[in-house]
Amino acid sequence: MLPFTDFGKYLLLLRNSIRRPESTRMYAKELFKEMNKIGIGSLGIVILISVFLGMVTTLQTAYQLIVAWIPASVIGEIVTETAMLELAPTITGLVLAGRVGSSLASELGTMRVKEQIDALDVMGVNSAAFLVFPKILASLVVIPMLILISTALMTLSGAFIGNNSGIVPYHDFVAGAIDIFKVKVFILSMTKAYTFAFMISSISCYQGYYSSGGATGVGKSSTRAVVWSCVLILFSDYIIAQLFL
Amino acid sequence: MIEVIGLRKSFEGTEVLKGIDARFEPGKINMIIGASGSGKTVTIKCMVGLIEPDHGDVRYSGRTVYGLHIKERKKIRQEIGMLFQSAALFDSMTVYENVAFPLRMFTHQPEKQIKERVEFCLERVELSRASQKFPSEISGGMQKRVGIARAIAMDIKYLYCDEPNSGLDPVTSIVIDRLIKEITVEYNITTVVNTHDMNSIFEVGDNVVYLHKGAKLWEGHPNEIMDSEVPELRDFIFASPFIRNAYQHKLSFKKD
Structure with missing residues (x-):
């Protein structure tokens, strides 16, 4: 019965979080604060993994495809499509599940155990709406942007390393990338991005909001947030791919 | 004025509140006292609406809290201030x-x-x-x-303080107690303080409700508390050797 109870509580939290705000000004302020925290705060790690993944994918693809009768532009096609379809949304999603998910869960968990959420409730503030809604909305705005940045960086770093190591010249790589670009692939990539953003933020907020048991409880909530986000990202990644392709 | 009527609450089959009735007057410091686990915090949480009781009601100046539409309940909540044990400030x-x-x-x-x-x-x-x-x-x-x-x-019209002296030195405790007292009188607020600090009870309390294992066993003025015949309350009050000695001293002084 426990998973059903948890799912019910999760749905109730989401329902409460979309209630009318007490003060639009305060909610807007909170939204921008969260966008800055999630977006700017995660940019460094996203840049780092994207650049390295782009370079490694190019080198490994080239290693498998260096055959005279295969045009060099195919490497550009494969790297770009892999980045758009899988690497940027899923790997960035998994990294953000760790970076953003644990941060959201521990922030809310600490607020819960330090009675700050109770303080909001006693004041008459809808704590779910004030704390959870801006975080989910900020994630839905910022995480897809990070995934777009990641896709671009993977492609660019792939082109850079391909050209500098003499595997594939710039113009061939770019020609391949342009050739493979399809709206359907872009839509699929963005569908994954929005789904993962919602999962990371809502699951982490749920785990943090219902934390209990002091510092140990906050630690457990934070771990659960990351684990559940990662599991559901991988599961939904498969479902979305199956539905679209 | 706050009225608590037949408040009952159970957690997983254990009855934590066994029908609490009390009236808290404005302009006075009303203290809820009792040992740890006596139901003080659950009572306060039920009163402010953080926990929904199984039975009973809480009325703020005649307005019932439970069963009200969420908007109406919010209005009452905006008249309530609460000082938490940990202060609960936003970091x-x-x-x-x-x-x-x-x-x-x-x-x-x-x-x-x-x-x-x-x-x-x-x-x-x-x-x-x-x-x-x-x-x-x-x-x-x-x-x-x-x-x-x-x-x-x-x-605000109602102020709740959950163990306001916990973790504070005696001097700071007195400062906080006096501040709560001044504010209560100045703004004619109905203040409910949840404490087991004996000094606070005698220093600023106007009305005391004693809870024991989820039931109200005694209610009265702090001056009457020493002469109470309720054994559980006597055990609670005289657990401190200092108070026990002071009381015996007072009795011997009366005899003389």
Whole structure:
């Protein structure tokens, strides 16, 4: 019965979080604060993994495809499509599940155990709406942007390393990338991005909001947030791919 | 006035509150006392609406809390201030922002007016100089004072204090107690304090409700508490050797 109870509580939290705000000004302020925290705060790690993944994918693809009768532009096609379809949304999603998910869960968990959420409730503030809604909305705005940045960086770093190591010249790589670009692939990539953003933020907020048991409880909530986000990202990644392709 | 009527609450089959009835008058400090696990915090949480009781009702000036539409309940909540055991200040906000928070959230006052009110509240708790500090940069006693300032920022009618002296030294405890007393009288607030600090009870209490294992066993003025015939209350009060000796001294003084 426990998973059903948890799912019910999760749905109730989401329902409460979309209630009318007490003060639009305060909610807007909170939204921008969260966008800055999630977006700017995660940019460094996203840049780092994207650049390295782009370079490694190019080198490994080239290693498998260096055959005279295969045009060099195919490497550009494969790297770009892999980045758009899988690497940027899923790997960035998994990294953000760790970076953003644990941060959201521990922030809310600490607020819960330090009675700050109770303080909001006693004041008459809808704590779910004030704390959870801006975080989910900020994630839905910022995480897809990070995934777009990641896709671009993977492609660019792939082109850079391909050209500098003499595997594939710039113009061939770019020609391949342009050739493979399809709206359907872009839509699929963005569908994954929005789904993962919602999962990371809502699951982490749920785990943090219902934390209990002091510092140990906050630690457990934070771990659960990351684990559940990662599991559901991988599961939904498969479902979305199956539905679209 | 706050009326508590037949409050009952169970957690996983264990009855924590066994039908609490009480009346708390405005302009007075009403104390709920009892040993740890006696149901003090659950009573207060039921009263402020953080926990829904299984049975019973809480009425604020005749208005029932439970069964009300969420909008009506919110209105009552905005008349309630609460000082938490841990002060429960928002870590990411400065002292000034903490006090301004309810005003920014619930009123449409311009920032200039909010500033005046916040400065007044901080002045009232003698913390004007700490307005730009974060909660982590001030002492526990100062955090409690900020909690009081935040509670009175709105025009509240009811103030709840959950163990306001916990973790404080005796001098700071007296400062907090007196501040709560002054505010209660000044604004004619109905104040309910949950404590097991005997000094607070005798220093500022006007009415005392004693809870034991979820039931109300005694109610009266602090002056009458020493002469109570309730064995559980006597055990609770005279657990401190200092109070026991003081009482015996008082008795011997009376005989002489």
